[in-house]
Amino acid sequence: MSKIKPSKGAPYARILGVGGYRPTRVVPNEVILETIDSSDEWIRSRSGIVTRHWASDEETVAMMSIEASGKAIADAGITPEQIGAVIVSTVSHFKQTPAVATEIAHKIGAGKPAAFDISAGCAGFGYGLTLAKGMIVEGSAEHVLVIGVERLSDLTDLEDRATAFLFGDGAGAVVVGPSQEPAIGPTVWGSEGDKSETIKQTVSWNELHIGDVSKLPLDSKGEIKFPAITQEGQAVFRWAVYEMAKVAQQALDAAGISPEDLDVFIPHQANMRIIDSMVKTLKLPEHVTVARDIESTGNTSAASIPLAMERLLATGQAKSGDTALVIGFGAGLVYAATVVTLP
Numbered sequence: 001m002s003k004i005k006p007s008k009g010a011p012y013a014r015i016l017g018v019g020g021y022r023p024t025r026v027v028p029n030e031v032i033l034e035t036i037d038s039s040d041e042w043i044r045s046r047s048g049i050v051t052r053h054w055a056s057d058e059e060t061v062a063m064m065s066i067e068a069s070g071k072a073i074a075d076a077g078i079t080p081e082q083i084g085a086v087i088v089s090t091v092s093h094f095k096q097t098p099a100v101a102t103e104i105a106h107k108i109g110a111g112k113p114a115a116f117d118i119s120a121g122c123a124g125f126g127y128g129l130t131l132a133k134g135m136i137v138e139g140s141a142e143h144v145l146v147i148g149v150e151r152l153s154d155l156t157d158l159e160d161r162a163t164a165f166l167f168g169d170g171a172g173a174v175v176v177g178p179s180q181e182p183a184i185g186p187t188v189w190g191s192e193g194d195k196s197e198t199i200k201q202t203v204s205w206n207e208l209h210i211g212d213v214s215k216l217p218l219d220s221k222g223e224i225k226f227p228a229i230t231q232e233g234q235a236v237f238r239w240a241v242y243e244m245a246k247v248a249q250q251a252l253d254a255a256g257i258s259p260e261d262l263d264v265f266i267p268h269q270a271n272m273r274i275i276d277s278m279v280k281t282l283k284l285p286e287h288v289t290v291a292r293d294i295e296s297t298g299n300t301s302a303a304s305i306p307l308a309m310e311r312l313l314a315t316g317q318a319k320s321g322d323t324a325l326v327i328g329f330g331a332g333l334v335y336a337a338t339v340v341t342l343p
């Protein structure tokens with residue numbers, strides 16, 4: 001018989017508040033056309049993107065996260081001291097250690113919570129949410145701050161026709177806390193590492209600094225290119241359209257929710273055509289509000305789902321208590337889908 005006392009958590013968890021931060025600079029497609037041979041019409045029709053936000057030097061990963069977190073904490077109606085853990089999902093924080101989560105935790109006045117970063121690409125929000133739910137139900141934290149934040153403009157090759165128009169910057173945050181009823185469904189998640197080459201950083205930091213310079217990519221002026229995100233667009237597109245609709249359906253089934261029960265669909269904002277295709281495959285009824293934040297935000301990876309959630313609530317397109325299906329997918333390849341009650 002074990003002498004260890006069991007940990008005691010809440011019966012269930014729910015998202016209590018959401019907040020977002022979008023950098024001040026709005027970048028229209030015209031700016032992208034300065035460095036690639038394309039057209040506003042092509043970018044709009046193939047991706048759905050019209051504008052995106054790019055961060056200034058002052059709009060760091062930490063700064064954007066702190067802004068989004070402040071709003072999420074206020075929206076949740078708690079104080080920063082009540083945060084027991086901070087999880088930051090990002091692929092674009094360039095300092096390997098310490099985790100940016102500790103700086104954010106300190107600067108929002110959260111005291112001494114557990115704080116760590118995770119890397120799960122565009123599925124990062126769902127990964128963080130799943131960890132937060134587990135921590136609350138298990139009892140290691142009462143309130144968990146989950147942040148998705150990216151400065152993808154730093155990792156964008158503006159001369160790459162396949163990606164230059166896709167990415168944006170921003171931060172989205174949610175506070176997850178205890179609940180007396182289920183408000184975050186079972187997560188359907190996974191990875192397909194055999195496809196890890198389809199979305200990746202062009203060169204590693206090691207290769208950049210100590211590697212064979214003759215093998216490094218050069219820009220049109222002959223200068224060594226800073227590492228950037230590259231992808232096999234069509235392969236990723238097909239995977240997202242065919243495989244992710246199945247994962248979304250599994251998350252609905254796991255939560256016992258039919259398309260008719262659903263109020264809101266918040267997929268990762270990667271491409272408007274992927275969103276449209278998923279809506280069709282899942283046979284979502286007309287009454288379901290679909291997040292189409294990509295038009296003015298671009299693909300902000302880990303930040304895309306909480307940013308879209310915040311905007312739907314702020315504009316009245318969705319309301320507190322609505323049932324929403326969220327699904328993220330991207331580099332890894334990784335994915336995570338679940339059904340949540342909106343804060």
Ligand SMILES: CC(C)(COP(=O)(O)OP(=O)(O)OC[C@H]1O[C@@H](n2cnc3c(N)ncnc32)[C@H](O)[C@@H]1OP(=O)(O)O)[C@@H](O)C(=O)NCCC(=O)NCCS
Pocket residue numbers: 036037038039042043046047122161162163165199231232233234236237240270271274299301329330331
């Ligand atoms: C990137 C993406 C928008 C490109 O759209 P696409 O329809 O697949 O485009 P393709 O690469 O098949 O190219 C189609 C044509 O457009 C051309 N093209 C490619 N990029 C172009 C650009 N920026 N402007 C104009 N034409 C372009 C190609 O040369 C090709 O021309 P061709 O038919 O004469 O050979 C799309 O593949 C995509 O969104 N992929 C998935 C992105 C994603 O989900 N990422 C997840 C990251 S989390």
